[in-house]
Amino acid sequence: MRTGIPENKWQRSIAGGKTAIKVGGKMLKYLAGKPFLDGDGKDAAKLRVKRESADILFQGLSLLKGTALKIAQQLSFESDIFPEEIRKELEKSYHQVPPLNRALIRKVVINELERPPEQLFSTFEPKAFAAASLGQVHRAELPDGRKLAVKIQYPGIDRTIASDIRLIKSILRPAPDYHLYRSALDEIETRLLEEIDYHKEARHITFFKNNLNIRGVEIPDVMGEYSSHNILSETYISGLPLDEWIRTGPSRSQRDEVADRLNTIFFTGLYELNCIHADPNPGNFIIGKDRSVGLVDFGCVKRLDRTFVDRYRQLPGAVVQTDKERYFQLLKELKMIRSDLDAETKQLFYDTMVAFSQWFKKLFVEDIFDFGANPGFFAEGRVHWDNIYRLRKYVDMNPEFVFLDRTRYGLLRIFEKLGARVRLRSRYEWE
Numbered sequence: 167m168r169t170g171i172p173e174n175k176w177q178r179s180i181a182g183g184k185t186a187i188k189v190g191g192k193m194l195k196y197l198a199g200k201p202f203l204d205g206d207g208k209d210a211a212k213l214r215v216k217r218e219s220a221d222i223l224f225q226g227l228s229l230l231k232g233t234a235l236k237i238a239q240q241l242s243f244e245s246d247i248f249p250e251e252i253r254k255e256l257e258k259s260y261h262q263v264p265p266l267n268r269a270l271i272r273k274v275v276i277n278e279l280e281r282p283p284e285q286l287f288s289t290f291e292p293k294a295f296a297a298a299s300l301g302q303v304h305r306a307e308l309p310d311g312r313k314l315a316v317k318i319q320y321p322g323i324d325r326t327i328a329s330d331i332r333l334i335k336s337i338l339r340p341a342p343d344y345h346l347y348r349s350a351l352d353e354i355e356t357r358l359l360e361e362i363d364y365h366k367e368a369r370h371i372t373f374f375k376n377n378l379n380i381r382g383v384e385i386p387d388v389m390g391e392y393s394s395h396n397i398l399s400e401t402y403i404s405g406l407p408l409d410e411w412i413r414t415g416p417s418r419s420q421r422d423e424v425a426d427r428l429n430t431i432f433f434t435g436l437y438e439l440n441c442i443h444a445d446p447n448p449g450n451f452i453i454g455k456d457r458s459v460g461l462v463d464f465g466c467v468k469r470l471d472r473t474f475v476d477r478y479r480q481l482p483g484a485v486v487q488t489d490k491e492r493y494f495q496l497l498k499e500l501k502m503i504r505s506d507l508d509a510e511t512k513q514l515f516y517d518t519m520v521a522f523s524q525w526f527k528k529l530f531v532e533d534i535f536d537f538g539a540n541p542g543f544f545a546e547g548r549v550h551w552d553n554i555y556r557l558r559k560y561v562d563m564n565p566e567f568v569f570l571d572r573t574r575y576g577l578l579r580i581f582e583k584l585g586a587r588v589r590l591r592s593r594y595e596w597e
Contacts, residue, residue: 268292271304274318278394286392290316296407296449300361300465305402313402314389315462317364321396324362331355357569361465364398370464371400377439382427384452384460403460408448412584418538420457425586427459432577436570437594440475444468444569446576468569474500478570482595485523486530490516493523502567504560515557522550529578529590538585544578 271292275283283290287306294302301319308314331351361367368388375385384403392399406414408424416424428451435442443450445466452460477499484493494516497503507515525547529535537543581588 270321271318274321274396278397279392287314287316300358301396306399308389313404314392314399315386315402316392317398317400319362319364319396327355327358327362357466363395364393365395367398367464367467368393370467373441374435374443374461374464374467378431378434378461380427380430380434382456382458383431384454384458386460386462400462403452403454403462405452405454405458405460408451408453408580411453412448416457418585418587421584421586422588423457424453424459425581425584425588427457428577428580429588429590429592431459431461432573433592433594436470436475437479437592440472441467441469442570442573444573446573446580448580466569468566468573470566470570474566478567479595482527482530482591486527490520493519500567507560511560515560518550518553518557522547522554525550530596533591534587534589536587537582538587541582541585544582 272282275281275286279286283292283306288309289305289307291305294304296303296315300323301317304316304318306314306316331354335351368390371386371388375387378385386400386403389399389401405411411424412421428446432442443461443464443466445463450461450463452462454460477496481493481496483489484496494503498505503515528540528543
């Protein structure tokens with residue numbers, strides 16, 4: 167096992183290039199043999215190449231770590247556009263990552279906090295127990311018995327972001343449907359640039375700790391004396407990451423309880439604080455034995471303009487009522503569609519959005535939506551997403567909407583995975 171990460175551009179390009187060649191080779195082998203296979207043989211071969219490519223892809227991204235690993239986390243979240251085999255492999259990036267060299271970790275701690283781990287903490291586990299945004303997390307304990315999670319940023323990560331984005335695009339290019347998630351990489355690059363300052367993340371944590379007061383939701387305390395630009399120490403939250411917790415087989419009522427807390431976190435942050443935790447991957451939700459939700463990793467937090475939020479809250483009602491004029495006016499006010507569209511394009515856009523709305527409004531027709539009774543909800547919506555994607559050149563992508571959209575739809579996909587019953591007709595949007 168490697169004990170470090172390829173740090174310079176040349177080393178990372180070689181590692182990424184090898185991964186791209188392997189993925190491309192698998193695809194070429196499949197295409198060469200495809201004409202000689204019958205229907206069942208083609209399906210089996212296609213499934214096999216997806217699984218093999220997924221394994222190669224995860225191994226390559228894990229080797230690069232850093233930005234590449236964060237991209238794996240984000241792309242695994244795009245379940246609407248990724249083949250299931252690749253998405254499942256990428257999900258490993260949430261918390262199953264080969265650790266960095268112990269000596270390197272010790273060096274980072276000394277450089278940042280001016281003392282080695284054994285002097286700062288009564289115990290410090292050099293083996294990481296979880297992957298974080300652009301770093302990894304270690305368990306530690308203070309002399310007074312308080313348990314900590316110490317997040318250490320990968321050295322030199324700030325120098326790799328732009329080059330790694332280009333590199334990952336080359337790795338993913340041979341994969342099916344590359345064009346669908348290429349644009350997602352551009353968005354991820356912008357977000358990554360905000361996540362490399364742990365002082366900023368510490369302020370995010372403190373803000374939510376002081377303002378997001380929800381029963382059954384736990385937010386860690388920042389330990390400023392043990393933190394720096396590249397190290398963030400916070401109180402440890404015990405429990406299981408959401409995806410691991412799901413695999414323990416919780417009851418329907420338990421899954422509903424957790425989903426309700428996740429939903430409350432989102433709506434309270436959006437409408438009361440105008441600020442959301444905008445990275446809802448399962449590894450960021452720690453589920454306790456009492457079904458409490460520990461919220462971790464505040465590297466990506468989005469503060470929203472109040473005027474934007476006031477307009478946004480009107481969208482669900484316009485969708486359910488199929489109010490064409492009001493719906494389009496809101497989209498214009500939210501700077502989501504261009505104002506210079508000709509009549510034919512407007513009609514095409516409208517027809518596409520009406521079809522989308524007829525599907526999406528199913529979430530809001532009743533007070534509670536049962537994802538367990540509608541297991542294929544997002545699969546059903548795939549065709550609508552594809553149709554909207556084809557119209558993207560007519561869309562003005564409001565940055566505030568991008569963060570909000572990703573968070574809300576990400577949570578909905580989690581609810582679907584939970585098979586939960588969730589009250590989506592929030593009082594903030596319907597009363």
